[in-house]
Amino acid sequence: MTRERLYGWGRTSPSVAEVLAPIASDVENELHRAPRLLARGLGRSYGDAAQLAGGTVLRSSEMATMSPISSDGRVTVEAGVTIDDLIRVGVPQGWFVPVTPGTRQVSVGGAIAADVHGKNHHVEGSFGHHVLSMRLATPRGIISCSPTVESELFWATFGGMGLTGVVLDAELQLIAISSTDVLVDTTRFNNLDAVMNEMSSGDHRYRYSVAWVDCMTTGSSMGRAILTRGDHATESRSELAPPREAKLAVPFNAPSGLLNPLTIRAFNELWFRAAPKQRRDEAQSISSFFHPLDGVRDWNRLYGRKGFVQYQFAVPDTAGETVVDAIKTLSTSKVPSFLAVLKRFGAGTPGPLSFPMPGWTLALDLPVGPSALPGVLDQLDELVTNAGGRVYLAKDARLDPAHFRAMYPRYQEFLAIKHRVDPDDIISSDLARRLELIRK
Amino acid sequence: MENAFGQPQTVVVLGGSSDIARELTTKLCAERARTVVLAGRNEQLLNEAAAEAQRAGATLTPIVRFDAEDVTSAERAVRESFEAVGAPVDLVVIAVGLLGNQEVDENDPAAAARMSIVNYAWPVSALAALRERMIAQGAGRIVVISSVAGIRVRRGSYLYSGAKAGLDRLCEGYADSLIGTGVTLQIVRPGFVHTKMTTGMKPAPFSVDATKVANDIVAGMRTPQRIIYTPGIMKWLFAILRHLPAPLWRKINEDR
Numbered sequence A: 001m002t003r004e005r006l007y008g009w010g011r012t013s014p015s016v017a018e019v020l021a022p023i024a025s026d027v028e029n030e031l032h033r034a035p036r037l038l039a040r041g042l043g044r045s046y047g048d049a050a051q052l053a054g055g056t057v058l059r060s061s062e063m064a065t066m067s068p069i070s071s072d073g074r075v076t077v078e079a080g081v082t083i084d085d086l087i088r089v090g091v092p093q094g095w096f097v098p099v100t101p102g103t104r105q106v107s108v109g110g111a112i113a114a115d116v117h118g119k120n121h122h123v124e125g126s127f128g129h130h131v132l133s134m135r136l137a138t139p140r141g142i143i144s145c146s147p148t149v150e151s152e153l154f155w156a157t158f159g160g161m162g163l164t165g166v167v168l169d170a171e172l173q174l175i176a177i178s179s180t181d182v183l184v185d186t187t188r189f190n191n192l193d194a195v196m197n198e199m200s201s202g203d204h205r206y207r208y209s210v211a212w213v214d215c216m217t218t219g220s221s222m223g224r225a226i227l228t229r230g231d232h233a234t235e236s237r238s239e240l241a242p243p244r245e246a247k248l249a250v251p252f253n254a255p256s257g258l259l260n261p262l263t264i265r266a267f268n269e270l271w272f273r274a275a276p277k278q279r280r281d282e283a284q285s286i287s288s289f290f291h292p293l294d295g296v297r298d299w300n301r302l303y304g305r306k307g308f309v310q311y312q313f314a315v316p317d318t319a320g321e322t323v324v325d326a327i328k329t330l331s332t333s334k335v336p337s338f339l340a341v342l343k344r345f346g347a348g349t350p351g352p353l354s355f356p357m358p359g360w361t362l363a364l365d366l367p368v369g370p371s372a373l374p375g376v377l378d379q380l381d382e383l384v385t386n387a388g389g390r391v392y393l394a395k396d397a398r399l400d401p402a403h404f405r406a407m408y409p410r411y412q413e414f415l416a417i418k419h420r421v422d423p424d425d426i427i428s429s430d431l432a433r434r435l436e437l438i439r440k
Numbered sequence B: 001m002e003n004a005f006g007q008p009q010t011v012v013v014l015g016g017s018s019d020i021a022r023e024l025t026t027k028l029c030a031e032r033a034r035t036v037v038l039a040g041r042n043e044q045l046l047n048e049a050a051a052e053a054q055r056a057g058a059t060l061t062p063i064v065r066f067d068a069e070d071v072t073s074a075e076r077a078v079r080e081s082f083e084a085v086g087a088p089v090d091l092v093v094i095a096v097g098l099l100g101n102q103e104v105d106e107n108d109p110a111a112a113a114r115m116s117i118v119n120y121a122w123p124v125s126a127l128a129a130l131r132e133r134m135i136a137q138g139a140g141r142i143v144v145i146s147s148v149a150g151i152r153v154r155r156g157s158y159l160y161s162g163a164k165a166g167l168d169r170l171c172e173g174y175a176d177s178l179i180g181t182g183v184t185l186q187i188v189r190p191g192f193v194h195t196k197m198t199t200g201m202k203p204a205p206f207s208v209d210a211t212k213v214a215n216d217i218v219a220g221m222r223t224p225q226r227i228i229y230t231p232g233i234m235k236w237l238f239a240i241l242r243h244l245p246a247p248l249w250r251k252i253n254e255d256r
């Protein structure tokens, strides 16, 4: 039992908690012993979702066993098993994860709690759509749930950011692949309208699709973008081998200011120059297509001591202009931003805190420092709320309670479900307190 | 909880009716602060500050009364303030201070003691009362309003500046003692600030108003720096002034 300072991936507002790494059968005891408790995976959420100041935090690292994969691609994993583990074990047997976020270093517990989405959300939905059942440890005991058993609790857990209980294990449905290659089409666009038109009309033809948008150019090239789309190759050109480890690492915090408008602009420029105007059926590896950032370990330290925030929002299909307005707001406000990620979403999961909605999602990486930044993001909250959209809690580190309630109007339904299994709010987090989901 | 930009939601202001405290409170309420405890001596001024905070966005603004001339009131003031919040306290501001009247006080043993009690002993007792409460929270920030006057003590204000010097230096050690606890302490060193406390005094160069001080504090809270100078130039100015030969130092302070 040690007191430890816990950060999110953005390294912005750490807090200290008592940190334990129990095996699954000890979780229930901890729930009865600790006055306040939270589960944590690999800390890849950007803000304060996996922190509980002054409380007990259970790391899932000792909950890491995996069943054999059945002949129809089902596997039961403990919550601490990672997407990386699943890919390593599954790929050589011809199985791939149904959904992967932009990094493989995410636990199954974290993937469930945030209901993570990948490049295939517009056709295959989020992680929750591929979980067959799970076991949750709650102050009211261990509860097995699925889309048919305890379904309200099951769905509330997706997007519930760990607040409905500790996921012990889950049964997942994997997808079959016959090659480790992904065949990718790349197209470069000179402005935002052009890329959004192409995504609206053509994304349904691809399993995976994502666009990188430059938020630092203004005028006619505002929002120039690179769109990459693809699917797993069907015939095997290479052996089914697991992806390789990261080769580079950032050993310490870079000086704040290394990433400034100038260097970011230069980076964005290089990125664009490097992309082809148009290329079809290029074979890429799983790593380079799905997890390009995993090639450099601890890259978040490049942002220096002040850290960085990510702002990701979703808006309905009818509010495409909100994406344009958001990028305009940023590009005119002198707040530097790395390439933003733009994607189309399909329907969310049925739970009250589900993030995705049919339409658009945009994610922006922003170094902390510019004095205008907090205000600019408050402005974006207003834009997004008015468009009927919402901010992704797994990335959030600065939303206020009033906008949270407006963006997630079903939050009371969520609390009612939570309170059935946790009437005394034993399960809590810094995020939940910041958003006033929990007051004490 | 404080967010990624160091914007608190629950605030306790010890010395809540001072001009700097009021500007800071208003600014924090315009951002995320909703519960603000205003603690101090003058009830009427505290009520004014509370109304101001509400106009700026606060929803809960309890008042706690104490007299900083009585060191034994510090523990009670801290306890009552925390009870009034009823949740973890994100930020505690210590803005208690008394400028006094140097010419009179320096020959009056009781008045001289009062200067060090209000400016030093009371804040130190409050810091002690805060310590375990904040550490138990596992997060939180303490902001202590010090003064550049404490960097090098002047003949014309040594009772005030000397006490601030003590508090300022003590806070450096206190801040070190918090490393690894999730709690941080920041020392604010303003230059000459135009406030009701300094009316009638001859302003020093680079004087600022309380609004500027509040803005600089809020900006400083977004950074991990331990010392917040306001205006920023004070950092460089005093890097020189502190090493000035004594006769020269006396000379430039002759009329002050």
Ligand SMILES: Cc1cc2nc3c(=O)[nH]c(=O)nc-3n(C[C@H](O)[C@H](O)[C@H](O)COP(=O)(O)OP(=O)(O)OC[C@H]3O[C@@H](n4cnc5c(N)ncnc54)[C@H](O)[C@@H]3O)c2cc1C
Binding pocket: A009, A038, A039, A040, A041, A042, A043, A044, A045, A046, A049, A050, A060, A079, A080, A100, A101, A102, A103, A105, A106, A107, A108, A109, A110, A111, A113, A114, A115, A116, A117, A118, A160, A161, A162, A163, A165, A166, A167, A168, A293, A394, A395, A429
């Ligand atoms: C480089 C990078 C790229 C990313 N790309 C994407 C992306 O494309 N799509 C996307 O959706 N997300 C993305 N994310 C976000 C990430 O997928 C989520 O934040 C995910 O939740 C992180 O998982 P984790 O194991 O690190 O969980 P943590 O960050 O440790 O925790 C996240 C939440 O899960 C809860 N939790 C963890 N374990 C359990 C458990 N056993 N039981 C109950 N609750 C639990 C925690 O309480 C917390 O609320 C990205 C993050 C990074 C760093």
